[in-house]
Amino acid sequence: MRNLKKWVALFLTIMMAISMVACGAPKDGGNSPVPSSGSSSGDSKDKLIIWTNLTAEAQAKVLQKQFSEVANEMGIEIEMVTVSFNDMYTKLATAVESNSIPDIMHTNFAGAAYLHSQDMIVGLDDVIDSVGRDDFISSYLRVLTVDGTTWGVPDWALHTSVWYRKDLFEAKGLKVPTNWEEFRAVAEALCIDEDNDGKTDIYGFPVPMHAVQVAPQTFYEFLYSADVYTFDPNTGEYVFGKSKEKATEVLDYMIDLYKKVSPPSATEWSWSEYRNALVEGTVAMTLDMGAVIGMAQSNNPDMVDKLGCFDFPGQNGVKPASFGSGYCFVASNQGSDAKVQLTKEFINKLYTSERAAERALSRPMFAFPSLYSALEIYKQDESVTLFQDEIATISDAFENSNWYWYGMENGLSQMSSQIEATTFFGEAIQSVALGMQSSKDAIDYIDQQLQEQLEIIGN
Amino acid sequence: MNNKIAGRLISKLGFWVLVLTAIVLVSFPLLWMALSSLKPSVELFKTPPAFFPRNPSLVWYGKAFTDSTVLRYFINSLIVAVSTMIIDSVFGTMGAYSLTRFKYRGRKLIIAAVLSAYCIPPIMLMTPLYRIIAGLGLNSSYLGVIIGHVCVTFPFCIWILISFFKRVPKEIEEAALMDGASAFKTFYRIVLPLCVPGILSTGIMAFILSWNEYLLSSVLVSSDTMKTLTVGLANYISSTEIDWGTIMALGTATTIPIIILFTAIQKYFVEGLTAGAVKG
Amino acid sequence: MQGRNIKAIDNLRKGSYSKRQLLGILFIAPTVLFLAVFILYPVLYNICLSFTNAKLMKSTTSFVGLENYKKLFTSTVFPKYLWNTVTWTVFSVIGQLLLGFGFALLINRKNMRFGTAFRSFLLIPYVVPAVALALVTKWILNGDYGIASTWLQSLGLIDHRQSLLAMPGTAMTVLIIINIWRSYPFPMLIYWAALKGIDKGLYEAAYVDGAGRFQTFLHITIPYLKEPTIVLAVLRIIWTATYFDLIWMVTGGGPAGSTTHLPIMIYQASFGTFQTGYASAISVILGMLLFICVAFYVKNSVTSED
Known part of the structure; x- marks a missing residue:
C-alpha cells in the first residue's frame, strides 16, 4: 500500500509538471505562431484572422462581405471576429499577453496606438504607397504616423459637430452661435415647454457623461475648443498640468450647461441615449459624430430632413482644434515574413475607391472615407443626398483644421487607449455635476491620474 | 365566535394579498420585457409609456x-x-x-x-x-x-x-x-x-x-x-x-x-x- | 471472504490504508489536479504578481515589494470602494435571506391551493439570465422612456426626466434590490427545507403549554433556523462580494464611482490601466477579507470531521 501512495503522488507530480510546462512554453518560446482553430502551418490554405470593433450589424455585414470577396480573389481563408468595444482592451491586452493577436485588426486610432506601443504591428507605408499616397486625405495619415512611419491604413474618420434641429432654430429665429456665450444663449432658448405644464419637454443641449468613453469625449471637445491639450501638439510635451486653471474654467462652463440646458439623467447618458433623444425630439442639439442620421433614418424618418450640423464654436470665436477620430487597418508583426506579406496584400485589395466608399457608407454621415476618390462616390450616394452642406462642413474640418482624439494631439500615443479604457474622467466629471466635488478638485484628480498613466506607459 | 371567523378571514385575506404581491413583484420585470418587445418603435418611445401594446407586432x-x-x-x-x-x-x-x-x-x-x-x-x-x-x-x-x-x-x-x-x-x-x-x-x-x-x-x-x-x-x-x-x-x-x-x-x-x-x-x-x- | 470484509469495515472506521483506499485516492485525484492547475497556480501566480510592477503590456517586470499594497492603502478611492463593497454585500445578503425566509413561510403553508405552482413560480428569478435582467432594469429605469422612472417622476419623487440610475444615492439601492430579486430563491428553498424539518411535536407541546403563535415562532422556529442561516450567510456573502456581472452591466460602477465595488476596481486596474501587479494586490486583499469571513466556518467544518 505504501507503493500505491508513492505511485499516485508521482503521477500527480508528473501531471502537474506537464501542465505547468505546457502553460509556460508558448510564453517563453516567444515566436510561436498565432494559435487558432485549425490553423496548421502545413499545406492547407492560408488563413487570416481579422478582428473588428464594429459590432453594428450594417457595418459588420459590409466588412464580412468585402473580406470574403478579397479572400476569394486571393484564394485564402479568413475568419472575421467582431469584438465589442467594451471588451476591446480586455481582449487586446490578454491577446498581447499571450502572443495571440489577430493577423489584421480593424480598430479605432486608439486601438492602433495601443498595439503600436506593444510593438505588435508593422509599418504600412508600402501599402499606402501602393494604394496611392496622394489619394489619402493627409490629416488621416498624420494621426497614424510616428517618426516617419505610418502604422495603420486609415479606413474612415469621424468628426464631432453639433447636430441640431433646423426647424426649431427657424421657429425661434436663432442663428448658428460663434462662441460659448452665444452657444449657451441658444441652448437656453431651445429649452422648450410645449404644453406649459412647467416641465421642459425639449432640452436645449444634453451634456452626456457616461463614464465609459463618453465623458472624456464630451469634455475633450470643450477642451480643444478652448485651446487646452493633454500633450502639446507640436512638441508632444505633457501640458495638461500647466493648463489646470483653464481646464477648470472649461469644466465649469460644461457643468453650467448641464445644470441649465441638459436633462438631469444625462450624467449616465451614452451615445445611444443622446442620439435617441435628438431623433425622438426630446433635445434640440447634441454633440455627435453624425451617427444620429443613421438612427433617424431607421427609427424616425420624419426627423431626417429637420437635422443639420455646425461646428461647435471656439470659446472666444476662433476654434483652435476639434475632436475626431477614425478607424484603420493594422497588421500583426507576429507571423512569418510571408504571412505579413499576405496580410499587406489583403489590406491593399480592400482599398479600391468603391470598397472604401461602401465601408464608410455602411454608417452614413458618421464615417467619412479616407480616400478623396472614395469621398466623391460617397457624396453621390442617395443616403446622404440631403446632407451635401453637412458633408462640406465636415470634410472642410477634416482637411483644413486641427482635429485630435484625446491624448493623440502629437500623433499616435498609448495615452489615448489609457483614457479610453479607464473611467477616471467620467468619475471626476460626474461627481462635479452631482455636486460631490468642486471642479478644481476634479481637475486636480484628472491631472494626477493622467500623470500616473504617463508613468505606467513609460512615456 | 364571530370574532374568530373574522380573524381567520383577515388572516386568509392577508395571506392571499401577500401571495399576490409576490406574484406581481416577481413577474413585473419579465412581463415588462415581454410587453416592450411587442411594441413597435412609435409606442416604445412614447412618454409616458402605455402598459399594454396597442398594436402588438413581432417586428423586433x-x-x-x-x-x-x-x-x-x-x-x-x-x-x-x-x-x-x-x-x-x-x-x-x-x-x-x-x-x-x-x-x-x-x-x-x-x-x-x-x-x-x-x-x-x-x-x-x-x-x-x-x-x-x-x-x-x-x-x-x-x-x-x-x-x-x-x-x-x-x-x-x-x-x-x-x-x-x-x-x-x-x-x-x-x-x-x-x-x-x-x-x-x-x-x-x-x-x-x-x-x-x-x-x-x-x-x-x-x-x-x-x-x-x-x-x-x-x-x-x-x-x-x-x-x-x-x-x-x-x-x-x-x-x-x-x-x-x-x-x-x-x-x-x-x-x-x-x-x-x-x-x-x-x-x-x-x-x-x-x-x-x-x-x- | 467474511474475514477480509470485517477488516475493511475496521479500516473504514479507523481510516487506515487498505485496498479500499485506492478508490478514495483515485476519486480525489481529479479534484486535486484541477485545483492545482486551474486554481492554485493562478492564485499563487497572482500573489507573486502583487509584489511586482507587472503590467498587461510589453514591459520589464521587477520586484517592488509592498509598493502595490502601499499604493492601495494610501489611495483616496479605496476606502470608498471598500465601503461600497460592504454596503452591496451586507444589504444584498440580509435582503435575500429575509425575503427568502418570508417566502419560505408563505410556501410552507399546508394545503395551500396552487401551492406547488406558486413555489415553482417563485423560483423563476433564479434562472433569469443576469444579462437579460440588467437590460430590462436599464430599460425600466430609463430617464425618458422607462416605466418606473415615469411613475416616480409623476409622483414627484424624482426630478422630471431623471433616473434612479443616474443618482449616486439611489443607484446602489437599485442594484441591491435587483440582486435580492434574483437571488432570494436559494435561501427560500433552504429555509423551507429547514421549516419542514422542525418536529411538529414541539409546536403541539408548546400550544398545550399555552404558548401563542408568536412565542412558538420565537422560541422554536427561530433557534431551529440558526444553523442554515449561518451557512447561507457565509455562502452568499462570498458569492455577492465577488459578483461582478450585474453591477458591470447595469451601471459599470457609476455614477461618479458610487457603485464601484472591489471586483470592478480590480477590473479597472487590470484592463483599464493595465496594472496587473496592482490589480493582483487588490484581489489578494479582497480574497483575504473573504477568507477571514469564512475562516471560522472552514475551521469548524474541518475539525468536525473527527
Missing part, C-alpha cells in the same frame, strides 16, 4: 432573428452549461465521496483548499487562466470556456456535495461491505442512488451558474461562433446604438426557454436541496 423579433447568430449563441451556452454541469457533478461526486468517506494524509488540507477556493474572486483567475488556456491552444474552443466555468463553479458544487454525502449514514456502507461487496460496488450500488437527488440539484445549480456567467466567457472566447449568450447579448448593450426593441425581443426569447426548461426539472432541484438542507 424579425429583426433579432434575421441573422441566426443569436440561435448560435443559445446553442453555445447550452453546450457549455451542460458540459460544465456534467464535469462538476461527476468529479464533484467523486471528490466529495472521497473526502467524506476515506482517511488519508492531506485530506483536511484538500477540504480547506476547496472551501477557500470558493473565496477567490473570479476576476483574480481571469488573466492567469487566459494565459493557461491560450497556452494550451484552447482559446478558440468550447473547452477553454468550459474550464473557466468549472473553475468558478466547482468549489461551490463540491462544497454542497460534501454536505449531502455526510448525511448518508456510514452504517449502510458497512452493511454492504459486510455482505461482501467491493468498495466500488458499495459506492456505485448503495451510496450513489441515495445521493442522486443531491447530485442532480447540484448539477442544476452548476448549469445555472454557467448559463449566467459573463466575466470569464467574455475573455476566454475569442471566436464569434463560440460566443455564449451572455457575451452575445452584452454586445448589444455596449454597441454604440442600443436598439431597445431588439434587445427586449432577444431578452424575452432567451429567457423563456430557460424558464420552461427549469420549470420542467425544478422538481428534482427542490427535492435534492430540501432533502435535508445544507448543513455545515
